[in-house]
Amino acid sequence: MRMAFRFLLNLKEIRDDSKYPPLFLLQHPKIPPIFAGKIYLAHTMAKEYDLIQLKKIASQVRRDIVRMVHACQSGHPGGSLGCTEFFVALYFTQMKHDPKFNMDGKGEDLFFLSNGHISPVWYSVLARAGYFEVSELATFRKLGSRLQGHPATHEHLPGIRIASGSLGQGLSVALGAAQAKKLDKDDRFVYVLMGDGEQQEGQVWEAAMYAAHNKMDNVIATIDYNGQQIDGPVDKILSLLDLKAKWESFGWIVQEFEGNDMQAVIDGLEKAKSLAGKGKPVMNLMKSAMGFGVDFMVGTHKWHGAAPNDEELAKALAQLELTLADY
Amino acid sequence: MRMAFRFLLNLKEIRDDSKYPPLFLLQHPKIPPIFAGKIYLAHTMAKEYDLIQLKKIASQVRRDIVRMVHACQSGHPGGSLGCTEFFVALYFTQMKHDPKFNMDGKGEDLFFLSNGHISPVWYSVLARAGYFEVSELATFRKLGSRLQGHPATHEHLPGIRIASGSLGQGLSVALGAAQAKKLDKDDRFVYVLMGDGEQQEGQVWEAAMYAAHNKMDNVIATIDYNGQQIDGPVDKILSLLDLKAKWESFGWIVQEFEGNDMQAVIDGLEKAKSLAGKGKPVMNLMKSAMGFGVDFMVGTHKWHGAAPNDEELAKALAQLELTLADY
């Protein structure tokens, strides 16, 4: 029971599971009312949040994202905002994972972020899920932080298993982790998220080919299909044409779902699990909108990697309900 | 007139076009009888060889290949033998090209070899087409030679425009050359050959995507679809699954033809030209047999990169008609 709380509260005092009785936790004044309902261990928490709760977490994560990027005046809000539902759904309804964090992730579902520039959403969700104090989000991209501009293991931030940022490498890493799970007869899943612009990197297709040939059916990959990359719309920069046909021709099972509709994401991820284990890797084409949730950021590559100024921050926060406490 | 002879004769004395009257050439005792018919300038020679003549050239090229590889006891006979019809057809019936060799190739069709390890077939055809003396084939892979193990410009061998050997790079280079032709309003074609194992390199798919998006319809690519790579059959090592579907999903026009039937290759290359210029790059999937023409080499990856010993050489040569003079 206690672990789930840790996800949401990040109280240093309750890091040690054995020290406090459940009662203390349930009565703790900082537990927000939306979590007064059922609370489950991380390992079994799938679907125990209702939609309203998940949306509230997502709103808070979006607040974290814009505040983090604003605070250091750098970073990538666009893709982060667009992938918020995905991260919240994955960590709060799908994955079996342990915020105490074991690097080897034995018996857990693993997640890899290939498009490492959207680190803000990952950091926020990791913190909100109990991997580290939410207060640490304030250090994002600052000197000496564990929250590097792009995810890194170098500073030992819990939740991160490999560095990313240089695009195109994450799917390969996920395949290696998935191979290890097969070797170890560990039947959990390996999740990986990539960008759509990132599909232009050849290494992605090397990995695609390998996964199909080697029947990596414990891999569930997702593409943030937001149609944007740094220099403009993907279709204008270097079109992916029929991306579904591409992945199918590379031997994957491909499904599409909406990425900024929490229920659609959950359903999509559930569906993905049911498609897995059938001898083929599974690809989710997740249609999202870059910058989703902040009206002046949505749908344009302009906010791929730009930080809001004070005024823009205020405008953004005004659109994002405060649901848990800001860090 | 004289250039065409140079292709076949490689007489140092006739390097300088102006020095000798056509009569001298036509009466020269070394002109083999099979070329006593029509002889045309390189630039206009397309289809002026009849099938029998082309097959005879191919037989001689195959002799060159096994002799070259035998002489230095290294090199790649398998892919070379399998691509002999392709090279002969390309250089003797398709390309507008000048054996005097201008690096920039303005106004000429260009050819790039991405799977550089099959250099023997290219060197033989270049020599037989007049780019350099056939006697120089004897230096293949020997110290100080211009005929490096893998094609190189470093030693200034005529006919070569870029080094290859490290797989996966040739299509990209061809695209650059094709872009230059478009810039220069030069409407000739850029040809490129790749291996099927080579399709596993991600860079190939980067180039594939670029070519379609940028409507590189002056590019005619061919894959030596021989089903073999170093460690075994491609299907066992890392299957390409439906390769046609892959290239189509990447936006290319794809056709297939038999690679060891001279007429089929010529027809296929003619067809490719007719498919070009329509806003899409053209891909030929050329089904060939590794080691074709030598019974004990055919169809196995064992001869991808192995040299015949003396006895094997004799056995091979016994199967390959001597048509032009051996170098």
Added chain:
Amino acid sequence: MIKYSFTEKKDTRSGFGAGLHELGKTNSNVVALTADLTGSLKMDAFKKDFPERFFQIGIAEANMIGIAAGLSISNKIPFTGTFANFSTGRVYDQIRQSVAYSGKNVKICASHAGLTLGEDGATHQILEDVGMMKMLPGMTVIVPADYAQTKAATIALGEHVGPTYLRFGRPNWPIFTAGRPFIIGKADKMIEGKDVSIFANGHMVWQAIEAEAILAEKGISAEVINIHTIKPLDVEAILASVQKTGCAVTCEEHQINGGLGDSVAQVLSRFNPSPIEMVAVNDSFGESGPPLDLLKKYGLSPSNIVEAAEKAIKRKK
């Protein structure tokens, strides 16, 4: 007193952008390529005015190098632009085979090199690019010091024939070389001195100039030489200076292994063994942070150069 003053700071990458635009006007063979980083590389002006000579490759750096090599075959002069990390380590084999070994006239132009790209962190802060590129036979390697010199170097590349690596960066930086001649392969002596030779390049030239002022106050006469071209190295200038001063300090925004320091150490070891102190990143990855804070944390501040100079002088026999 700092011997050079500046009235403006600008990013070196903007010098590249301005030089490229200039070249676009004067040389119709110049073409430019980018891998989804037009704005970061300041290639917008070139793109706007010469759209038919601008190639957007998408996020596919390997393909970009190959396309550039192909373009060069027909006498185009391709300038590729992406971050330094993706300009070198990502595509080393492609550069090696299709550009360097093939002797192609491709200009590999690389921004966001070194620690000073700042907040993006270590994945992007390449500190090994110079070391990689200088190992390639026939490759010219240039690390200009400021906006003006980056612009001059870019323009110089229009005439220079052969594969080249041009390295520049992201932060605003003092402009202090304006009006000075820039000659590829010719070291630029910024300050005469007699006690110690300070060899620097890139952003570190300014750091060295600041350090010289501090040393001068301490009564130490330092010679500051801008080794903007790492390859071909101006061996004569290095030997002549150390002949006079008897010791050297090298300063670079690069790993201590493989860069300017090692180039100088090789030259001196082979021709005139002398004490060298190296100001460089000491075999570690960088991290996220503001550029100047990073330079400080990783030992690349003027005070580190001062310390190194004092140490080098002490080590003279």
Added chain:
Amino acid sequence: MIKYSFTEKKDTRSGFGAGLHELGKTNSNVVALTADLTGSLKMDAFKKDFPERFFQIGIAEANMIGIAAGLSISNKIPFTGTFANFSTGRVYDQIRQSVAYSGKNVKICASHAGLTLGEDGATHQILEDVGMMKMLPGMTVIVPADYAQTKAATIALGEHVGPTYLRFGRPNWPIFTAGRPFIIGKADKMIEGKDVSIFANGHMVWQAIEAEAILAEKGISAEVINIHTIKPLDVEAILASVQKTGCAVTCEEHQINGGLGDSVAQVLSRFNPSPIEMVAVNDSFGESGPPLDLLKKYGLSPSNIVEAAEKAIKRKK
């Protein structure tokens, strides 16, 4: 008289194959990967006996590095095997981010390094790999001298934790280190001497041993030290030797820039400036030819080492 004798020649890559097979038996976490070069890397025995721990990646080296990094997360110990060129330059960025910066326990094992791969020519003859790998923070870089040492090094990697680059080659070569202890990071003094220190690694150790015999005949006492580990460098051993001899010769099958020579030059410049002569490929690409002919043509023969030693000695003050 040559101080070491040998009864057998074997290729160093076979030492890797034998060591890997050994490890397969003793350590069930050891896994092996190849990119369509099982036979060339001599991984057949491992593949045959431990098929479920052998991963055929196909011709996709970047993917191989990523997969290896992923495997290491669950405490597998991946050994990747392909040619040295495709083990380094082809995948530098992948190694940098997914292995070195991420601190993954991946063993990058590279065959056909250097000129001595012979007939395949310059596209394959990487002479910059050591320079690249030694720039990566946290990377261990090993260049063993013969079959026996390559086998020992491979086995040692089973216990060693952290990213490693192991470089070996193609030709048959004298086996002369059998029975000698191999310790990562610890230089191996092969021959004591007092006039000049010869530091060598890889195939060049044997060349140095041959050179020493010639020097001895000329009355010159050369110390021969096998620097099989380029990183971490055995700085103490280098300094101690040069302290005694007063000058050094470095010998490597590598570009003169970036390799062992530069490592030694850096150490001496920083701690004990001394004359160094470098026997290495002098900033040029290789070419096709028989291994020994190539070593001769490119100045890597025992006679070149002899000359270099004599020159270094003359340069002592």
